[in-house]
Amino acid sequence: MKYQRALTVVLIVAIAALLVFVSNRYSWDADWTHANRNSLTDASKRVLDAMPEPIEFTAFEYPGPEREGIRTRIDRYRRYRDNVALTFVDPTANPQKMRELGVRRAGEVRVSYEGRSRTLDDLSEQTVTNALQQLSAAGEQWVVFLTGHGERTPADEEQGGYSALAKELDSQGLKTRTLNLAETPRIPDNTAVLVIASPQRGLLPGEVEMVREYVAGGGNLLWADDPGKRYGLSPLAGDLGLRWRDGTVIYPDYRELGLKHPAIALVIGYPEHPITKRLDSLSLFPFAGGLAAAENGDSAGGGWQAKPLVRTPSRSWLETGTLDAEQVTYDEDSEDAVGPVTIGMAATRERPAGDEANGTDTGKPSQQRAVVMADSDFLANGYINTAGNLDLGLSIFQWLANRDEQIAVRVPPAPDSSLQLAPWQGRAIWYLFVVILPLALLAVGVGRWWLRRRR
Structure with a gap:
């Protein structure tokens, strides 16, 4: 019996020593929050x-x-x-x-x-x-927004402006700048992405030529535009091997989803592409148009390889007639085009020889990239925080800036850092703790006092 007790003590001490040794050498963490x-x-x-x-x-x-x-x-x-x-x-x-x-x-x-x-x-x-x-990228990467023709700008805080987008880009290390080619007739060399966001007035021929030269020289481009006029930029679409389709995308099931207009297109899934491979949220595109590859193939785009990036469901269509919510219907005898409709396309090609041909290494990646979106509203302040629009927009910019490791890297705010209550809920809590509970405690006290008095 004595030896059994001694052996038990020795085993307990040995196990404790072993646990101390293991805990010092190895660790294991579990997060139950x-x-x-x-x-x-x-x-x-x-x-x-x-x-x-x-x-x-x-x-x-x-x-x-x-x-x-x-x-x-x-x-x-x-x-x-x-x-x-x-x-x-x-x-x-x-x-x-x-x-x-x-x-x-x-x-x-x-x-x-x-x-x-x-x-x-x-x-x-x-x-x-x-x-x-x-801090991950050496040197500043500039996202340059073309201005001077009524474009959407990063300084505009109205519903149609891009100030919310600019703030998000800045938080991810992409600095936004504006450029008016009439004042500064040169696109900066350190431009990571040139943005053309829905011009409303015609560009001068010299301005169009500078943009085309920027693309021809290997610059990355985001062109977000809406159905209607191209204001002098039609040749740019040909340079990229793309063409704009007539009409506005209509989504017939808008009422069932609580949308306010049939011209607000809903995109549920995305074609396979590095920009969209980690995206799983739907996106909304108000009054969007359509895109397609140029009819004569890659030769029109100077070697560009374009792939669909955003595509609407098959039950949508391109409406070329009225956009009145009560009257819009698909008409087989008109120029309406049945869906699915490609809203966005991403194009790549090998970067053209520039300074490298003269023996100078520019340090730029070998692949040139461009994204064309037939809608500019999805990045505007009024829509960017709707559904997955922000994640899609940031992924586009990260890809265009050749920051592939950063694509779809956005840490959402903590889900339970604040408590949102409806007005009636706040009033109910106030009445519960300020009126009902004190009166209940008072009633219990008075009741106990009355019962004791009766005894």
Whole structure:
């Protein structure tokens, strides 16, 4: 009996020692929070996968419990990658370093990658991952919007403007600029993507020629336009091997889905393409047109290979007549064209020889890219946050900027960071806690007092 007890004690001590040894050598983490709030999303992981070099976080915080909060948020990145480091700096001990790095107050975190840095005062995953995206690319990549002809612009905050899109592009490291070719008759050399967004007035012949020369020289292009006139840009479509179709896309089941007009096209699925391979949300395209490959094939496009990017369901059609919601119907005897209708096309070709032919390496990727969309509203402020429009738009820009690893990388806001209540729900809660519960407690107290008095 004595030996059995001794053996039991020895076994317990041995198991405890083994557990201590294993716990020091190996670790296992489990995230049981709602929607895995304490773990990185797949989007953040793809950003880290595209950044193989060490990433350093420097937190300027006083010793105390606040440091633990910072450590918890950054540890999500450190658990996924071994070369992510976190260093704490006491602001009172290193005020000079704070001034040198542009850190304004305690609690801010400086993230650095390959000599480039950003200062963060918010450590949500969305903010940190966006900062890492900005640091992942060396040098600024400019998204240049053509202006001067009534186009949609990144500075316009109205419903039809592109200010919300510009803010999202900037968060992902793509800087937006505007260009009026009448004032500055040259497209900058560091233009990653030139954007032509629905001009409303005719371009001058010289402006059209500069755009065509930019494309002929290997520049990437997003051309988002609406049904109607091309305002001098028709030759550009021929350069890309594309043609615009007549009519506006009609979606007949709009009432069942709660849409306000049949000319708001709904896209449920996407053709196979790097831009859309990770997208699973439907998109809305108000008053969109149609696109097709040029009738005489690739020769018209100078070697461009175009593929459908966005296509409507087969029950939709291109309406060439009235767009009155109560009267629009498909007419077989008219020029209406039955769906599916291609709204967007993505084209690629080998980048034309330019400075390389003279023995100079431009450093640009060998593939030239262009996207043409027969709708400009889907990226406007009034629609960009509807369904999957934002994800599609950002994926288009990332692909055009040759940032393939960043395609469809957008960390959504935390789903439960705020509580939205209807007005009646707020009033119900107020009455429950301010009126009903106090009166109920008072009634219970009075009742108990009355029962005791009767005894």
